[in-house]
Amino acid sequence: MEIFKYLEKYDYEQLVFCQDKQSGLKAIIAIHDTTLGPALGGTRMWTYASEEAAIEDALRLAKGMTYKNAAAGLNLGGGKTVIIGDPRKDKSEELFRAFGRYVQGLNGRYITAEDVGTTVADMDLIHEETDFVTGISPAFGSSGNPSPVTAFGVYRGMKAAAKEAFGTDSLEGRVVAVQGVGNVAYTLCEYLHKEGAQLIVTDINKEAVNRAVQAFGARAVDPDDIYGVECDIYAPCALGATINDDTIPQLKAKVIAGSANNQLKDARHGDIIHEMGIVYAPDYVINAGGVINVADELYGYNQERAMKKVEQLYTTIEKVIEISKRDGIPTYVAADRMAEERIARIRNSRSQFLQNGHHILSHRISR
Numbered sequence: 001m002e003i004f005k006y007l008e009k010y011d012y013e014q015l016v017f018c019q020d021k022q023s024g025l026k027a028i029i030a031i032h033d034t035t036l037g038p039a040l041g042g043t044r045m046w047t048y049a050s051e052e053a054a055i056e057d058a059l060r061l062a063k064g065m066t067y068k069n070a071a072a073g074l075n076l077g078g079g080k081t082v083i084i085g086d087p088r089k090d091k092s093e094e095l096f097r098a099f100g101r102y103v104q105g106l107n108g109r110y111i112t113a114e115d116v117g118t119t120v121a122d123m124d125l126i127h128e129e130t131d132f133v134t135g136i137s138p139a140f141g142s143s144g145n146p147s148p149v150t151a152f153g154v155y156r157g158m159k160a161a162a163k164e165a166f167g168t169d170s171l172e173g174r175v176v177a178v179q180g181v182g183n184v185a186y187t188l189c190e191y192l193h194k195e196g197a198q199l200i201v202t203d204i205n206k207e208a209v210n211r212a213v214q215a216f217g218a219r220a221v222d223p224d225d226i227y228g229v230e231c232d233i234y235a236p237c238a239l240g241a242t243i244n245d246d247t248i249p250q251l252k253a254k255v256i257a258g259s260a261n262n263q264l265k266d267a268r269h270g271d272i273i274h275e276m277g278i279v280y281a282p283d284y285v286i287n288a289g290g291v292i293n294v295a296d297e298l299y300g301y302n303q304e305r306a307m308k309k310v311e312q313l314y315t316t317i318e319k320v321i322e323i324s325k326r327d328g329i330p331t332y333v334a335a336d337r338m339a340e341e342r343i344a345r346i347r348n349s350r351s352q353f354l355q356n357g358h359h360i361l362s363h364r365i366s367r
């Protein structure tokens with residue numbers, strides 16, 4: 001990969017490589033855009049096939065956070081970290097503390113939180129070294145695990161998308177195919193089960209599948225079979241790029257609404273599902289519940305206020321669908337437009353210089 005070419009093409013601000021021999025830390029922090037404010041985005045720990053794959057993941061996820069935060073109306077930019085390693089084997093206090101010192105070194109340009117492979121306990125270790133971390137234990141006055149709140153947002157967004165596809169937002173009797181029943185999707189399944197939806201689940205982790213089968217009477221299928229099952233809604237809640245050339249022809253669902261980041265392998269896959277008449281709730285819009293929740297910590301965390309904002313993701317998905325219909329464009333394009341318009345608006349309003357804090361020449365004046 002020609003890194004600077006790539007950064008320039010998609011307008012990235014910064015890419016930080018973090019290496020700590022003693023703890024074995026190898027991490028990449030990508031900061032995409034800080035027009036709206038400091039870059040906020042989680043830390044993913046994953047076993048990548050190559051360093052290039054890790055860099056690419058960090059970059060794609062960071063850009064997604066710029067759009068997610070903008071579309072959610074947050075005054076935050078987009079960033080993300082990937083730590084190269086196996087979350088089941090390679091975690092240690094030293095590793096997360098070493099990473100925390102790198103985050104501290106960015107002096108607030110980047111704020112982290114959980115993502116796939118990291119937990120509240122890991123965030124607490126990072127917090128030993130920096131304040132620029134959210135989703136730490138509630139004992140610190142923080143918001144804790146964002147996953148249940150992400151699930152609530154996905155549930156709300158799914159209902160809005162269902163209303164468009166089926167004329168009602170009731171999920172009673174709807175068949176939902178859930179891919180990956182991890183932290184977010186398990187709670188999502190709770191909401192769906194409570195409303196009377198029928199669940200089909202899959203996961204590469206058998207224990208996770210069994211838990212969902214037992215708790216919700218879900219039907220289990222093999223990971224490769226989830227795309228082709230007879231269902232109303234496909235909820236991708238594992239990793240990205242599952243909407244692609246191989247899977248699209250198998251899909252029976254009329255709605256795609258799930259928590260995974262970067263669901264479309266390429267933009268053109270968003271065009272194809274649009275042409276097929278599938279209502280697609282854009283990933284970074286519907287899965288913003290977690291970031292809305294952790295961002296509330298910046299104002300002094302208030303759970304009720306955060307949940308009210310997350311509930312509004314229903315309206316945000318409605319708005320995206322409305323723009324899509326009005327302008328005759330796929331929903332993923334409508335969401336991008338919404339986010340880009342907000343960034344441009346704020347960028348322009350910031351062009352009128354206003355000193356924030358001490359005057360830049362105050363040290364000279366006082367002498």
Ligand SMILES: NC(=O)C1=CN([C@@H]2O[C@H](COP(=O)(O)OP(=O)(O)OC[C@H]3O[C@@H](n4cnc5c(N)ncnc54)[C@H](O)[C@@H]3O)[C@@H](O)[C@H]2O)C=CC1
Pocket residue numbers: 114115116117146147148150179180181182183184185202203204205208223237238239240259260261287288290291
């Ligand atoms: N946790 C959060 O608050 C947020 C999560 N997301 C995204 O939602 C997705 C899920 O996140 P979490 O639930 O936190 O992660 P998780 O790691 O708890 O759950 C993911 C599940 O997917 C399974 N999985 C992985 N590959 C699979 C495959 N090929 N087929 C079937 N199952 C597979 C894993 O075994 C795991 O059980 C991720 O893409 C994440 O980036 C997005 C926004 C916030």
Ligand SMILES: CC(C)CC(=O)C(=O)O
Pocket residue numbers: 040041042043065068112113114115135146261287288290291294
């Ligand atoms: C809790 C969020 C900050 C997690 C995240 O990075 C995301 O929304 O993808």
